[in-house]
Amino acid sequence: MTIKKLVLFCGTFVDTPELGTLRVRINTTIGVSLMIGNNNNHKKGEIKFIRENSPNYDINPILDALEYDPTLHTSEIEVINLQPGTDWLNGTRFYFPGFIDTHCHASQYPNSGIFGSSTLLDWLEKYTFPLEASLKEYKLAFNVYSKAVQRTITNGTTCCSYYATIDPNSTNLLADICNRLGQRAFIGKVCMDRNCPSYYKEHNVQECMDNMDIVLNHISDEIQNDRIKPIITPRFAPTCSQEMLTYLGELVKKHRLHVQTHLSENVEEVKWVLQLFPDCKTYTDVYQKFGLLSEKTVLAHCIHLSEPELKVLRETGSGVSHCPISNSSITSGECRVRWLLDNGIDVSLGTDISGGFSSSILNTARQAHLVSRHVAMKQKENKDYYKLNVNECLYIATMGGAKVLDLQDAIGSFDVGKQFDAQLVDLNTIGSNVDVFEWQLTDLNDRNNEKKNMELFHDIIAKWFFNGDRFNTARVWVSGQLIHSI
Numbered sequence: 001m002t003i004k005k006l007v008l009f010c011g012t013f014v015d016t017p018e019l020g021t022l023r024v025r026i027n028t029t030i031g032v033s034l035m036i037g038n039n040n041n042h043k044k045g046e047i048k049f050i051r052e053n054s055p056n057y058d059i060n061p062i063l064d065a066l067e068y069d070p071t072l073h074t075s076e077i078e079v080i081n082l083q084p085g086t087d088w089l090n091g092t093r094f095y096f097p098g099f100i101d102t103h104c105h106a107s108q109y110p111n112s113g114i115f116g117s118s119t120l121l122d123w124l125e126k127y128t129f130p131l132e133a134s135l136k137e138y139k140l141a142f143n144v145y146s147k148a149v150q151r152t153i154t155n156g157t158t159c160c161s162y163y164a165t166i167d168p169n170s171t172n173l174l175a176d177i178c179n180r181l182g183q184r185a186f187i188g189k190v191c192m193d194r195n196c197p198s199y200y201k202e203h204n205v206q207e208c209m210d211n212m213d214i215v216l217n218h219i220s221d222e223i224q225n226d227r228i229k230p231i232i233t234p235r236f237a238p239t240c241s242q243e244m245l246t247y248l249g250e251l252v253k254k255h256r257l258h259v260q261t262h263l264s265e266n267v268e269e270v271k272w273v274l275q276l277f278p279d280c281k282t283y284t285d286v287y288q289k290f291g292l293l294s295e296k297t298v299l300a301h302c303i304h305l306s307e308p309e310l311k312v313l314r315e316t317g318s319g320v321s322h323c324p325i326s327n328s329s330i331t332s333g334e335c336r337v338r339w340l341l342d343n344g345i346d347v348s349l350g351t352d353i354s355g356g357f358s359s360s361i362l363n364t365a366r367q368a369h370l371v372s373r374h375v376a377m378k379q380k381e382n383k384d385y386y387k388l389n390v391n392e393c394l395y396i397a398t399m400g401g402a403k404v405l406d407l408q409d410a411i412g413s414f415d416v417g418k419q420f421d422a423q424l425v426d427l428n429t430i431g432s433n434v435d436v437f438e439w440q441l442t443d444l445n446d447r448n449n450e451k452k453n454m455e456l457f458h459d460i461i462a463k464w465f466f467n468g469d470r471f472n473t474a475r476v477w478v479s480g481q482l483i484h485s486i
């Protein structure tokens with residue numbers, strides 16, 4: 001027997017299905033299935049219908065549900081009708097897809113903001129390895145991971161790709177915490193067996209294999225939740241032996257797994273990789289040689305790439321996690337996002353805690369906007385071309401992340417068949433950092449002045465983009481389940 005329950009979300013829905021496009025749907029009802037039965041057509045949390053410009057959406061949205069499926073009984077329908085009123089139409093309240101953070105070291109969260117004037121290689125030795133090693137202690141790991149994950153959720157992140165540490169038990173703990181808090185997550189046990197301190201390394205490949213078995217079995221057998229997936233995580237080429245990379249490449253091939261690692265972050269790092277792998281022409285070649293590049297691969301940073309490397313990324317379908325806060329903080333450089341996008345590479349955003357100091361993808365997106373201006377200022381001509389606009393940054397914060405994680409059919413925008421991973425943005429909350437003045441309000445219902453009203457709404461979106469924070473993230477849902485509310 002299939003138990004059906006349809007949850008109706010009503011209001012204004014905004015998303016960015018294509019790079020640069022802001023889609024705004026008003027007076028809209030979205031129906032989301034919530035209970036699962038033995039009928040696979042009725043998946044949990046899936047968007048079943050979208051009724052735009054509905055005459056019923058704030059009076060009797062049940063009529064929209066019955067139009068979709070006349071056999072529904074009213075007891076099978078639940079309406080989430082949050083404070084009906086003018087805010088849905090004046091631009092200050094709207095649903096937006098949950099943010100997707102494609103690169104976050106949950107284990108480094110206590111160090112957010114602590115980096116002094118270090119650069120990558122000394123930063124790892126001084127700040128990062130000691131902290132990660134300390135999370136072997138269960139209580140400490142529990143405290144750090146709970147806070148780290150909660151922080152991303154309160155900032156509107158519904159899907160996050162995490163690095164834990166080399167320790168399999170604390171990695172499993174991170175998976176358990178994401179599962180309990182309801183976030184969609186990729187969980188990576190860090191793999192590294194050379195060029196790292198003796199107190200924080202896997203001493204041989206067998207140790208890495210045993211550790212990986214513990215994590216893979218825990219996620220598949222104990223957690224058993226589609227929302228929590230493993231991701232193979234060689235820390236970066238310099239800390240992984242050829243034997244380890246060979247094993248990880250085989251593991252990826254056997255189970256068709258996701259991969260995450262760092263690529264071309266820092267000039268010294270790039271030189272070091274070429275010394276360590278003399279048979280590889282480029283840094284990217286190292287990962288390709290070991291079978292670690294596919295459309296399920298997330299490569300953080302990608303700042304100092306050459307044209308041939310770009311070609312390899314495009315041909316393998318690998319995606320980039322752009323981490324502008326981290327890249328500015330530890331002075332790694334500026335990722336040329338426009339160049340990547342124009343060459344057919346999928347780009348997403350990563351907070352890169354704690355190279356980056358903020359758990360907020362909104363904050364990261366606005367820094368991506370600014371970094372693109374620094375890239376533009378360095379150009380001799382055509383400067384404006386390199387600037388990312390607000391809509392483009394919101395795209396890489398949502399749909400771009402979905403593509404990089406190979407989840408473009410499941411999340412990233414509001415479309416029938418996708419999961420309802422969403423945040424309710426409200427600019428009128430207590431503590432809001434966004435002041436919208438009366439003359440800045442729009443009237444999305446006024447079809448006679450559509451152009452002017454849409455311009456006003458784009459300005460409100462820009463105000464949220466540059467000034468908004470977690471006080472504007474009023475609620476967060478993953479697969480239609482409420483996981484955060486202020």
Ligand SMILES: O=c1[nH]c(=O)c2nc[nH]c2[nH]1
Binds near residue numbers: 105235236326352
């Ligand atoms: O941003 C980064 N954070 C890390 O932890 C790391 N390890 C290798 N390279 C890295 N880059």
Ligand SMILES: [Zn+2]
Binds near residue numbers: 105262
């Ligand atoms: Zn990183």
